[in-house]
Amino acid sequence: MKATVLVxxxxxxxxxxxxxxxxxxxxxxxxxxxxxxxxxVDLEVEAGDADEARAQVERxxxxxxxxxxxxxxxxxxxx
Amino acid sequence: xxxxQPRVGVVTYPGSQDDRDALWxxxxxxxxxxxxxxxxxxxPDLDAVVLPGGFSYGDYLRCGAIARFSPATAAVxxxxxxxxxxxxxxxxxxxxxEAGLLPGVxxxxxxxxxVCRDVPLVVERDDLPFTSxxxxxxxxxxxxxxxxxxxxxxxxxxxxxxxxRQVVLRYAEACNGSVADVAxxxxxxxxxxxxxxxxxxxxxxxxxxxxGALILASLVEAARERVLAAI
Numbered sequence: 001m002k003a004t005v006l007v008x009x010x011x012x013x014x015x016x017x018x019x020x021x022x023x024x025x026x027x028x029x030x031x032x033x034x035x036x037x038x039x040x041v042d043l044e045v046e047a048g049d050a051d052e053a054r055a056q057v058e059r060x061x062x063x064x065x066x067x068x069x070x071x072x073x074x075x076x077x078x079x
Numbered sequence: 080x081x082x083x084q085p086r087v088g089v090v091t092y093p094g095s096q097d098d099r100d101a102l103w104x105x106x107x108x109x110x111x112x113x114x115x116x117x118x119x120x121x122x123p124d125l126d127a128v129v130l131p132g133g134f135s136y137g138d139y140l141r142c143g144a145i146a147r148f149s150p151a152t153a154a155v156x157x158x159x160x161x162x163x164x165x166x167x168x169x170x171x172x173x174x175x176x177e178a179g180l181l182p183g184v185x186x187x188x189x190x191x192x193x194v195c196r197d198v199p200l201v202v203e204r205d206d207l208p209f210t211s212x213x214x215x216x217x218x219x220x221x222x223x224x225x226x227x228x229x230x231x232x233x234x235x236x237x238x239x240x241x242x243x244r245q246v247v248l249r250y251a252e253a254c255n256g257s258v259a260d261v262a263x264x265x266x267x268x269x270x271x272x273x274x275x276x277x278x279x280x281x282x283x284x285x286x287x288x289x290x291g292a293l294i295l296a297s298l299v300e301a302a303r304e305r306v307l308a309a310i
Contacts, residue, residue: 067141
């Protein structure tokens with residue numbers, strides 16, 4: 001089963017990469033604000049159904065893919 | 080009887096860079112420096128362990144996140160839990176945070192620039208095995224070289240750490256945007272220290288400063304006391 005994990009810097013965590021990206025976009029003439037840079041992890045997981053896959057991927061996030069001090073995560077299961 | 084030479088291990092991970100300098104510095108300070116390979120499941124007989132700087136596993140995912148799963152890291156965690164002395168320098172500090180031996184996490188520098196220079200540090204504790212040769216309030220100069228050195232913890236955790244006096248070293252001037260200017264922090268028990276500056280690069284005045292020897296010689300001395308206590 002295919003899954004996508006989105007890892008984001010938590011609200012309130014200073015994200016200098018996001019600020020740098022935002023300033024570069026402004027240089028290009030775009031009017032932007034609130035740019036934040038996170039990570040995407042695509043993976044395939046062996047599971048009987050989507051609920052089981054989600055539970056597994058959430059455990060992966062808690063144990064490795066995200067650091068709960070600084071990052072939040074979101075799991076998408078693609079069936 | 081000659082005073083015994085304590086055995087201090089230095090773990091080499093794939094991507095470690097400062098393991099040789101750490102081994103050299105420890106030998107220069109009269110320890111028996113013992114290289115430890117990251118695949119070793121059991122540590123040799125050691126009186127202290129150093130996790131060196133570098134970019135273990137290419138800093139993939141987050142700095143220190145993958146090295147946490149090395150067999151040697153598990154052995155170092157057991158060693159620390161048994162009260163063993165563990166010093167993490169730079170990437171070693173990042174690994175100790177990811178492994179949960181030290182509080183907080185190291186993030187990308189506020190400036191986004193790699194910082195590589197001598198920095199003044201204020202010593203906050205002189206009653207630890209890592210700082211016995213320092214005095215509280217003393218300013219020491221040790222080089223940093225890192226891109227991910229901004230220590231962070233949520234404010235309630237920072238308050239707890241300050242109350243426990245776990246902040247051991249602070250930057251005396253702006254360096255990387257660390258919360259509370261934290262340059263080095265210890266666990267509650269005081270047997271594990273992590274710091275971003277590199278004491279192993281500052282043990283010879285020829286290199287600009289010998290203040291790093293204050294930290295490493297304190298560690299060697301504490302390790303030697305442990306050997307003597309065991310005899």
